[in-house]
Amino acid sequence: AQTVTQSQPEMSVQEAETVTLSCTYDTSENNYYLFWYKQPPSRQMILVIRQEAYKQQNATENRFSVNFQKAAKSFSLKISDSQLGDTAMYFCAFMKQMGAGKSTFGDGTTLTVKP
Amino acid sequence: DTGVSQDPRHKITKRGQNVTFRCDPISEHNRLYWYRQTLGQGPEFLTYFQNEAQLEKSRLLSDRFSAERPKGSFSTLEIQRTEQGDSAMYLCASSPNNLQGTNYGYTFGSGTRLTVV
Numbered sequence: 406a407q408t409v410t411q412s413q414p415e416m417s418v419q420e421a422e423t424v425t426l427s428c429t430y431d432t433s434e435n436n437y438y439l440f441w442y443k444q445p446p447s448r449q450m451i452l453v454i455r456q457e458a459y460k461q462q463n464a465t466e467n468r469f470s471v472n473f474q475k476a477a478k479s480f481s482l483k484i485s486d487s488q489l490g491d492t493a494m495y496f497c498a499f500m501k502q503m504g505a506g507k508s509t510f511g512d513g514t515t516l517t518v519k520p
Numbered sequence: 521d522t523g524v525s526q527d528p529r530h531k532i533t534k535r536g537q538n539v540t541f542r543c544d545p546i547s548e549h550n551r552l553y554w555y556r557q558t559l560g561q562g563p564e565f566l567t568y569f570q571n572e573a574q575l576e577k578s579r580l581l582s583d584r585f586s587a588e589r590p591k592g593s594f595s596t597l598e599i600q601r602t603e604q605g606d607s608a609m610y611l612c613a614s615s616p617n618n619l620q621g622t623n624y625g626y627t628f629g630s631g632t633r634l635t636v637v
Contacts, residue, residue: 409562448630449629449630450563506576507553507568508563508565510562510563510564511562512562
């Protein structure tokens with residue numbers, strides 16, 4: 406079974422600064438997908454960024470980027486130029502293969518962006 | 521398309537009662553998922569459908585839980601004889617069969633918050 410660990414329950418950052426959220430996972434699979442989801446206080450989960458394990462290049466979506474280290478089974482999320490609207494809970498998720506079905510989620514990191 | 525819709529948004533029920541939740545996915549998405557989320561934890565997988573077929577069900581799901589997607593469109597999740605431990609946010613998500621292009625990953629609904637008293 407796959408496990409996803411987010412070791413930082415809470416983090417804070419000043420507006421316009423950069424913050425990195427950590428995620429590690431455990432799997433015996435070689436092909437899989439990793440995701441970061443954002444859940445703002447309104448509680449609707451939104452996909453932030455996605456990484457395919459077979460791709461060496463780290464995914465980037467505007468101010469969001471990842472540092473994917475396959476050998477270390479690490480998948481961190483970097484948020485640049487933090488904005489107040491980035492305040493949310495962030496979940497790291499693992500999916501065994503494309504469209505296979507279920508994802509395994511970590512327990513989340515609550516990020517607060519301070520003005 | 522207005523995204524994934526869940527109804528009701530909140531439900532308070534007495535222990536022992538049955539409850540049913542509804543999820544309307546994005547119309548082009550043939551995969552539909554149910555997750556449960558308790559405070560301070562990540563979503564926990566319950567079950568998922570591809571069209572009308574239920575392809576996987578969590579072993580954590582007791583016999584009191586049942587889900588259907590009769591015509592491959594909307595889905596219902598029923599909990600029979602509710603217990604206080606069932607109190608949680610129940611999330612529905614949908615996705616296309618192939619996670620490619622600009623439409624990828626899950627699209628979640630706003631969830632149904634269940635409180636069992």
